[in-house]
Amino acid sequence: ERTEQSILRVSNLEKRFGGIVAVDGASFEIERETITGLIGPNGAGKSTAFNLITGVYKPDGGSVYFQGEDVTELRPNQLVDRGLVRTFQLSRELAGMTVLENMLLAFGEQLGESLWRSILPGARRSVVHQERELLDRAWEILELFELDHLAHEDAANLSGGQRKLLELSRALLTEPSLLLLDEPMAGVNPTLEKKLLARLHELRSQGYTFLIVEHDMDVIMNNCETVIVMHQGQVLSRGSPEAIQEDERVIDAYLGG
Ligand code: ADP
Ligand code: MG
Incomplete structure (x- = not known):
């Protein structure tokens, strides 16, 4: 039974590296059959969040729920078994x-x-x-x-x-049912990028869910239903591309560094 609207929910996620707090109490949800963007300035904690969600790192605090199940303690291959997968560089x-x-x-x-x-x-x-x-x-x-x-x-x-x-x-x-993509468009030429995006939308309409970290703001704003903005290890804002682009806190975070 899957009554939950969200396929993934992270709650108060924390990860420290020595004195650095890479992820500092981040909470967000990913809705089913969406392409959701995860953005934020360099060092915001995006890659660390990916590694926490996919079991590469163990969090120092907080929980990850996938399909309603607490998967915080699971290893990457156990998550792949359940349908939570990230791309790995060749x-x-x-x-x-x-x-x-x-x-x-x-x-x-x-x-x-x-x-x-x-x-x-x-x-x-x-x-x-x-x-x-x-x-x-x-x-x-x-x-x-x-x-x-x-x-x-x-x-x-x-x-x-x-x-x-x-x-x-x-x-x-x-x-997988949820795919995490870290910079899928890096090094991809515009023709191929268009095709790749079209495929992602097709797969989404077939029931796949995507979470994408991507530096190209046009790609994020033109293809994601929801955008999550991280800053200094926390979730600064979450909303439609339109709302995110007008959010003063988001603008400040990018301009202020
Ligand atoms: P982003 O992907 O948003 O650029 P990261 O998650 O890579 O951010 O990094 C968040 C913070 O954690 C940065 O300050 C970064 O230097 C630090 N950090 C990330 N990974 C490590 C690590 N393995 N060891 C020490 N510090 C790390
Ligand atoms: Mg990164």
Whole structure:
């Protein structure tokens, strides 16, 4: 039963690094089937918040609720099992492997046993059959992002923008319900950016939810239903792009640093 409107809720989240308070009592909610933007000046705590939500860091205080469940103590792979996934930058080691191999490797790395089973219902089916389904989905996603013609290409030969698409494709293969994207448009050319955004909107209308950290304000303001603004580890403001752009506190935070 999912009566909660929000897919994710963080409450009084705190994270310190020595004397630095990176996240200082942040609370916010992400509504289902939205593209929500997380913005704020450098050092505001956005990346730390991402790492807290996805289990990379343990918070010093506060809680993370996903689909109504307290997931604060869970590890990243346990969160992936539940459908909470972030994109990871392709590491150098993965060059030398093809685009398709990168997809399948990500699946093995990120997933725990339980998702492997839940994702492919009817556990009696043969492993061969299951691998077939996984491969079919990998191809579908590569087609969606127009990477299918590059499937057997060394991932090292991809452009910066294509690498971003592959990062997103890898995350999508795990069938997440909430995807956290850290600067998905960095290094992506305008043509590819338009396509990528169109895909995000399609996926959103199919039931996916996105939380995006992005420096490009036009991307945020033109594509997000809701924008959350962090400043000095706290949530300064949350609202529609229109409301955020007129919020004096937000303007001050960006101008005042
Ligand atoms: P943003 O992503 O909004 O730029 P961050 O979450 O990266 O902000 O950083 C928030 C604050 O925490 C900054 O002052 C940053 O220097 C500090 N910080 C982030 N990560 C670490 C870390 N691993 N060790 C020490 N300080 C950190
Ligand atoms: Mg950051």
